[in-house]
Amino acid sequence: MVPGLAALIDGAGVVQIFWRIILPMTRPALAALGALAFTWTFNDLLWSITVLRTGTVMPVTPALLGLQGQYVSDWNVIAAGSVIAAVPTVAVFLRFQKHFISGLAIGAIK
Numbered sequence: 021m022v023p024g025l026a027a028l029i030d031g032a033g034v035v036q037i038f039w040r041i042i043l044p045m046t047r048p049a050l051a052a053l054g055a056l057a058f059t060w061t062f063n064d065l066l067w068s069i070t071v072l073r074t075g076t077v078m079p080v081t082p083a084l085l086g087l088q089g090q091y092v093s094d095w096n097v098i099a100a101g102s103v104i105a106a107v108p109t110v111a112v113f114l115r116f117q118k119h120f121i122s123g124l125a126i127g128a129i130k
Contacts, residue, residue, distance in 0.1 A: 051119030058112050080105040 023045065024037035032040070065081045072078055075086065084101045087094065 048119050048122055051116040055112050055116045059109050062109060 024032070024041045027037050027041060062079075063081055064079075065085065068079045068082045069085075072082070075083070078086070080101070084098060084105060087098050087101065
């Protein structure tokens with residue numbers, strides 16, 4: 021079956037079929053992709069170490085790496101920084117959680 025064929029027969033245009041049929045069906049996949057893309061970009065360690073050399077503009081993950089010394093490390097400070105660095109990623113997941121659950125429910129019902 022072609023999605024939107026009934027809507028096309030009823031007189032809906034291509035844009036209306038996209039906004040009312042196709043986009044709601046792909047919303048869970050787009051939410052998952054958006055959350056994963058944000059997480060990958062936010063936690064990108066290698067690129068920021070390669071490009072940025074000054075500590076004043078360093079993102080969170082390379083700054084946490086800089087806290088670890090060669091011989092001595094303050095693990096309590098590194099652990100606290102890791103928890104703080106995880107907050108935006110958890111917030112994005114909680115924001116898109118409704119879409120994840122709806123995607124699971126759509127695939128489970130026949």
